[in-house]
Amino acid sequence: MVEDLAWLGIDWEPPMVSQSERVGIYRQAFERLLEAGFVYPCRCSRKDLARMMHAPHEDVDDEPVYDGRCRPPGEDLSRSLMPGMNYRFRVPDGEAIEFVDGSVGAQSFTAGVDFGDFLVWRKDGLPSYQLACVVDDAAMGITEVVRGADLLKSTARQILLQRALGLGGVEYFHTRLMVDEHGVRLAKRHDALAVRTLRERGLSGEDVMAMLG
Numbered sequence: 382m383v384e385d386l387a388w389l390g391i392d393w394e395p396p397m398v399s400q401s402e403r404v405g406i407y408r409q410a411f412e413r414l415l416e417a418g419f420v421y422p423c424r425c426s427r428k429d430l431a432r433m434m435h436a437p438h439e440d441v442d443d444e445p446v447y448d449g450r451c452r453p454p455g456e457d458l459s460r461s462l463m464p465g466m467n468y469r470f471r472v473p474d475g476e477a478i479e480f481v482d483g484s485v486g487a488q489s490f491t492a493g494v495d496f497g498d499f500l501v502w503r504k505d506g507l508p509s510y511q512l513a514c515v516v517d518d519a520a521m522g523i524t525e526v527v528r529g530a531d532l533l534k535s536t537a538r539q540i541l542l543q544r545a546l547g548l549g550g551v552e553y554f555h556t557r558l559m560v561d562e563h564g565v566r567l568a569k570r571h572d573a574l575a576v577r578t579l580r581e582r583g584l585s586g587e588d589v590m591a592m593l594g
Contacts, residue, residue: 385576389586398521400513407508410516410546411501414470415460419545420501422466423451447497468502470511470541478537483554485530490537499538511538519548530555531566 383397400407414420425447452471474493481487490496500509508516514535518526533555543550558566567574579589 385580388580389576389590398517400517403513403517404507406520407513407516408506410512411468411508412462414501414542414545415462415468417545418460420468420470421451421453421498422463423469423498423500424466425450444496444499446494447499449498452498465504467500467504469498470501470538470545471498472496472538472541478540480536480540480550480553482533482536483525483552484556485533488533488536490534492537492541496534496538501542511535511542515539515542515546515548518551519543519546523551525552525554527554527556529558531558 386393411420447469451469472492476492477489478492479487479489499511501512502508517523536553536555540550542548560566576589
């Protein structure tokens with residue numbers, strides 16, 4: 382990816398950071414959530430989660446609404462760490478998480494309806510995408526995030542994590558996705574045309590940027 386970006390003439394600073402080197406920082410954030418009672422252990426497997434989906438979602442990458450199988454009753458969650466367990470963030474059911482996106486405007490997602498209790502820490506000792514994003518944005522002083530429109534619900538989840546960790550918010554801009562002639566978004570799993578493939582066909586970085594423009 383770094384090579385492809387350089388070939389396209391896209392530069393950046395400061396130097397890139399590897400998340401694999403920041404697991405300790407993510408762990409500290411997770412432990413803060415645990416001590417504050419925002420998360421709980423979950424034993425559900427991927428097969429369990431697949432069976433919980435009541436209907437197809439508009440985006441196959443989006444996490445299905447969790448049915449609360451492992452959610453403890455009441456509001457008082459355990460503060461004790463249970464090794465070898467996944468951990469989920471308990472969302473405030475019925476609360477509308479609202480934000481104004483720089484691209485698609487005002488957005489509102491209802492916790493417990495549009496998205497449910499979501500994964501924050503994996504049993505293999507690694508953070509979820511949601512937690513890693515929030516911690517990295519705060520640590521690096523990120524003020525604006527630009528990403529695909531398929532991650533709008535992720536923003537609602539991340540806003541809840543920001544609040545729970547006492548972190549400042551950021552501005553978001555969710556851009557429309559690139560799609561093929563059938564309206565299907567370009568993705569690796571669909572063998573979508575890659576930048577590397579365009580390079581091998583003899584196109585220049587300027588040619589590709591002109592196509593995107």
